[in-house]
Amino acid sequence: MKLRQTPTLANRLCFIGITFLLILSCNKDVDTLRDAVLDKNIPIINGSDEETTGPSDVDEDLLEDESESQTPENEIQFENRVAVFNPIHDAYIQNGKGYNQSLIRLEEGRRKSYLMFDLSPLDSIGGVIVEARLDFVVSTDDGDGEVIVFKGESNDWTEQNLSETSAPDIGASLGSIDQPYRVNSEVQIALDTLGIEPGYTSLVLDHKDGDDLAFASKESAIGGSKLVVSYEVPVGTKILELENLGANEESEWDSNDEPGEDSTEGQGQVPEGNDTEQEGEEEPVDDSVGEEAPVEEEEPVDDPVEEEAPVEEEEAVDDPVEEEALVEEEPVETPIEEETPAEEEPVEENPEVPEPPASPANEAPVAVVRATPKEGTLPLKVSFNGGDSSDDKAVVSYLWDFKNGETASSKNPEHTFTEAGTYDVVLKVKDEEGLSSSGKLTIKVLAAKNEAPTAKISANTKSGEAPLEVRFAGSGSSDDQGIKTYAWNFKDGKTASTANPVHTFAKAGTFVVELAVSDEEGLTDKETVTITVEEPKNDPPVSKPSASSQSGEAPVEIHFTGSNSTDDNEITGYKWDFGDGSISTEANPKHTFDTPGTYSVKLEVVDKGGLKDVEHISITVSAPENEAPTAVASASVLSGEAPLKVDFTGGNSSDDKGVVGYSWDFSDGTSSSTNPSHTFNNPGSYTVKLTVGDEEGRQDTTSLIIEVTQSAVQGNLPCGTGSGPANQYGAKVWCWNNISVPSNDFFSNHELFISSHCSDGMVTKSGSRLRFKVNPTTPNAAATCGDYNYRAEIREHPADVNYPVGTEQWWGFDYKFESGYKADELPWILWQTHGSFSSPSNPMTNLQLGPTNFNGNSNTVGELFVVNNAARSGSSAYTPTGIIPRSGQTLKVVIHMVWGDGGSGKFRVWINGVKVYDQNERTVYSQRPYGGYWKLGIYKWRWKDRENVEASAARGIRELNTSIGTLRTITRQPGDSDYGKDSYYLVEPD
Known part of the structure; x- marks a missing residue:
């Protein structure tokens, strides 16, 4: 899609001014000007930036003066349109988890919101986005601070699978707004169109420097956010059918809707009482002359009689001020309708060149006020409609006074009344020459009648042995405005103020638990439930001793287990008697029996009620049979030149009871150390023997062979040895x-x-x-x-x-x-x-x-x-x-x-x-x-x-x-x- 600069307002005003000066330059009286206007062969000059269509017989000088402002026939002309798109996906992430609910929440550092829109219909007709803004309605939770809209870098997510991993990365900032956000108010944020794609577009909303807020999602009753897009297409481009695409195309971009003001202009809505527009239709805003057409088929926008006709025929809205405005304004009678034939000939058939007509006199606009609803209870949200107000040229501004200190300047605002009373809401409309008129409509706001709450109490159990834990629920209580406080009295000296407390009754008894709930205005209700707590029954424990082994040679280590003993409540003590004078209070002790014999090991267990149980287990310990030791000898080196020093190791030798003696024989000396060192000074082959013995005299012997050679002549390397690189050995x-x-x-x-x-x-x-x-x-x-x-x-x-x-x-x-x-x-x-x-x-x-x-x-x-x-x-x-x-x-x-x-x-x-x-x-x-x-x-x-x-x-x-x-x-x-x-x-x- 290519971007194209749209005509500016300054260009349009300049052209209108030049045209008006040309008309004034013609020295004609009023009658001549009137005749020129009524002449069917004279082209109609609109009060907009449109140029005259069809051929004209105006003299060459006039044509030359206007030639610079006219557009060549072969140049493509463009017009502006507005479309409103609903999100196809909207959700938010809180602490890394996605939520798809009726509210979209924003909170600095904790919650981000994600919206996805399908703008592909614009691309299908070659539309160029020139302006865009994001609208949403604050709902349930108001706040303040800055809301920033970023471009989402991908569209690979849905509101069902949104999470911290699937969420799009944050791209460039497209727009922001910093203001208070009140419940039911609409927020509008202007966006940078360079970040709006003509296909699937994701937006990421973040919040900072203020209190958190929430706005309605597309699943809510009031509808979700809207992406309002002003775009440009060639004149005559087909009208989009957006009803099934989550979007709507409107006739114009409401430049008076400033961000943060209330507005009812939304997706799929048509202003109430407007019989000239069809839902879903597209009304282009002409920027230039379209194809040539006969004058009789064109409806000039400068005819006040035709503009006022719908207002006179429209049924009044029971508003005395509005009716008075209609009566006081005298209709502008002009012979144009009477003299215009049913079918006029095309302009191009008139060979005569008429003189320019005189400009008709400007008339004040007519203010028409509508609202839905006109009466209701607090808080009352009202949708106002000023779109049926009219003027012989155009209404250029709307000013609403809601009579509660707040105003709005959009055509169709929404406003929420937060205090009871009667409000005579006034709409003042003004045309481009400063003429204005006002209309009034009475809104009655009634105070909501408060009803007492209804307490509802439940418990997961109503009886049991002490200590008894009960989970209470009071969240089923209800009130027309919401429960404010919960007051629990468990009748054992303890209370709670949460909706669903958990309480443990430590002693036996009957407790009539009471829940009192109250609302914002102090109305209360109570309900009780009876909890019966019985004294616990105590059975004696059962002692169950066991052992890793019940026999072995002395010394033998046995691992005992007493933790398998049981009790209806809890075992509080263990006492082991091993039968050899040793005791233990551990649940699972270990004990070594050093002396052969048969031992009756006793385990006594006791519970918190003092009840006991005793059980025995028999352990048989036999005298060990002595085994011979095993000699293991090793040496640091087994060969070398004399004198050769060798480090010997015998510490790896073993015995079932322990090695008590080491005897080394080096052939030229002896040692009784475990790990001796010995130097062989003379060449030869030496058989080195190691003999080890245990405490009962049993022995074992092993040997090593040490080879000692004659040493070479000692002395360091001489300089003549030579040098070499690193990779030379x-x-x-x-x-x-x-x-x-x-x-x-x-x-x-x-x-x-x-x-x-x-x-x-x-x-x-x-x-x-x-x-x-x-x-x-x-x-x-x-x-x-x-x-x-x-x-x-x-x-x-x-x-x-x-x-x-x-x-x-x-x-x-x-x-x-x-x-x-x-x-x-x-x-x-x-x-x-x-x-x-x-x-x-x-x-x-x-x-x-x-x-x-x-x-x-x-x-x-x-x-x-x-x-x-x-x-x-x-x-x-x-x-x-x-x-x-x-x-x-x-x-x-x-x-x-x-x-x-x-x-x-x-x-x-x-x-x-x-x-x-x-x-x-x-x-x-x-x-x-x-x-x-x-x-x-x-x-x-x-x-x-x-x-x-x-x-x-x-x-x-x-x-x-x-x-x-x-x-x-x-x-x-x-x-x-x-x-x-x-x-x-x-x-x-x-």
Whole structure:
């Protein structure tokens, strides 16, 4: 559907003015003008914006003057029409649930309303929507605040299935109104037509900044909301048949109906007494000249005689003021009707060009007042109709005075009288030249007669044993205006004021319960119901003991159950006597019999009335038969070079009563410890035996074979070993005095890579040592770096090496804290391993210097931590070593890693020859089970933020300087001949 701008009122008034000046320019007397008007060959000039139809013999000068205002015959002309659409679905959502009721409710933050209209008939005739508004009638619950209308983004819902999930999303705001909303008043909200679709259209109504309200739905007796649409179609377009589509087409857009005023113009309604309009008919508002037609078939709108004719013939509405207005107004007699023949010839047959006629004199309009009903009781809603008022040209305004301080300016308003009395309602109508007249109609409003309420009481039960719970219902009580209060007296000292209370009678007796109801004016009614409460009967309880087993070898643990005991009311106590001097008051206890024998276990139960019952159960406990223990021995390693230290474990041995002795024979020594350690200094094959015994002397023996080989010559790897990339297995050595170190990026052989931030030259060489420097100054290369200088590291390359699970690695280097080093409260890392550049990107393992009380540990500032994020998370991943480096101190570091999960991984660290960490644990992330590349240097990541840099500077720490000596690494994989071999001495720092 295409949008087209409609002609404006200014254009129409301009054309009327030009036409009127042309008429006045003709110098004719009144008689000549009258003759010209009555001449059948003279075209009729309407007082609207219509142009003269048919041919004319007016002189060429006049035609030229009017040529600019006339419309070419081949141009498509348009007219405005109005249609009123009822919703096909209307419902609201409260707390996520949809409601399809006779009321549509709005409440800020709690209730939203949803309306759906079918505007597809407009699309079928090419109608262009130019104006739209939403009307609804406030019903039952008034309120105030702002009501906002939004476009619904979808139409995939019905009033039956509306819910929080099926409701359309809220789109653009189409209009809003902020005012008080009174019951029975009509609310009108102008809408932005860009959000009104010419098909199915959903509207979402929301509310804010005020009290909640409700309006009538399409299921209510007074009808639901309306979508009033003014649209434009080409002249001659077929009239819509909307009666079966939940809509109605009206003859005009009532521009006098302001939002919030009462109005009776609604869907499917025709003004009372209007004999010229048919229900459902469409009366177009002409914006331009239509097809040519003979003049005698056209009914000019400027003929006051024809307009007044229906008013004179209409039956009066028993209103003296209205009749007086009709009598006083003299009918305008004109010879036009008498002289006009029954059938005139078309204008085009007259060859003569008459002079323009004179404009007829303006006459005052006639006010006609109608109302339904004219009498009734409070509150009285009256539909007024002023649509039969007439004028020789047109009625342009309506002003209603309801004589109760309220007015309206629409043609057919609705008004609700809320106080009793007689109201002489006056309608004043005015034409376009300011002439006016008034009509009056008397409305009688009677006070409603109040009748006393009727109390009605019911109960779900009327007798029973104490305590007796009774559910009372008083909501069946009735009143012509509604019950205001409920007053219950249960005659046991308790009362209630709700409609349907629940009450418990604690004691026996007969209670005549009374309900008194009252209405708004204080009229009351009472009703009673008798409740009989009896004393409860008490039967003794029944004891029912049971046991998980009734026999077993000492010591035997038995689980007893007493909760299956029964009583007509409630068991209040349990007492168990196990027959061995032990008792219990639990319902379901457990007990261990340590000595063989037969035990008569007694259970006594008691109810709240003090009645008791006792029952016994027999438990037989026999002496146990002793079984021999089972010896289980294991060792940390089964082979290796001398001297070979082996950790043995015998704690997994077992016995039915318990192992009391362990005896190890290592062939070159013995031990009586459960889990001893032993060092084999000489090569050979050793049969290690473990013998375990129980308290009765029974024994069991198992053995292990330990193979010890001659040790190789000790000494670390020399510089001549050579280096290599990350994906090359075997031994690698980097002696820095024969390696060229770049200012950044890759080493020349692409085996190592320098990682630094913002400044080059943070990794340098001094003799045989590689130096690292971090000084957090403001970056001087802003185009390529946005952080402070917080990292100076080297890493192996390629970084995506992905060592398989089971790969073994050794590292050995000395790490010196250069002169001027000070411990900081901001942590930093000197060595780390990474799984990848992607998630998870945190280091799997690292050596880190932490602040005071780092991650929940009780440590001082600068203490060295061993961290394994792959095995544990949070503070448990951090293990303090007790080592606190000082300025000028060098640490000799050896690290051994086996990449693996919890069953195969291993992580060991030695500092200055002392093992500070030794765990068989996970060393790879479960979501990425690979070993990763290593990094070495300084990584003080918190120095990338200004506040941390300034905090360190405040403690006198403005840069870090460290260095490393020769770096030795060994990488092996399962199947290598020396896989698993202790290689500490091969990588030990110089």
